[in-house]
């Protein structure tokens with residue numbers, strides 16, 4: 001800094017202008033970076049309260065699934081699915097999934113993409129899923145890529161359907177991550193970042209994760 005100041009005072013006028021211009025550019029760049037960082041933080045701290053509904057009307061959305069463009073149905077599967085994928089793919093550090101059944105290719109691919117970015121992904125599933133060929137394949141795919149999957153083996157179902165993104169955003173509801181659920185079932189998903197709701201889910205996920213031994217990975 002001192003050296004730059006001395007250089008500015010001792011160098012010819014044209015060079016002074018160049019130095020001054022360079023300095024202003026640097027200040028502007030730092031200001032833009034600061035504003036962007038603050039905006040991202042503010043965006044993430046905004047309250048999130050959203051409810052998605054799926055219904056028998058959603059079955060009609062199979063016809064425009066290929067386009068990935070939402071229709072005007074209030075329970076449009078494509079709009080809802082894009083919302084779910086957006087949440088899942090927003091994970092930067094952790095993605096904790098506790099799901100009874102997952103067969104949806106789009107969601108499975110999103111999970112794999114998140115994992116490939118270095119996000120710590122953990123999945124808890126139910127033993128009954130391994131009886132379902134499509135579910136079993138997804139679990140094998142996840143594990144083959146290195147994702148840790150722990151499975152509850154007991155007479156009682158692990159019937160949850162929730163995911164926690166970065167310990168801050170919760171997706172929960174009745175919806176399994178299957179095409180049947182997304183395109184025809186009457187189901188719901190709540191998306192929230194309310195700490196009073198998210199924190200107990202984080203605690204319960206951690207409890208279940210520790211309870212399921214590594215032997216069941």
Ligand SMILES: [Zn+2]
Pocket residue numbers: 060061064070071072073075076077078079
């Ligand atoms: Zn639709």
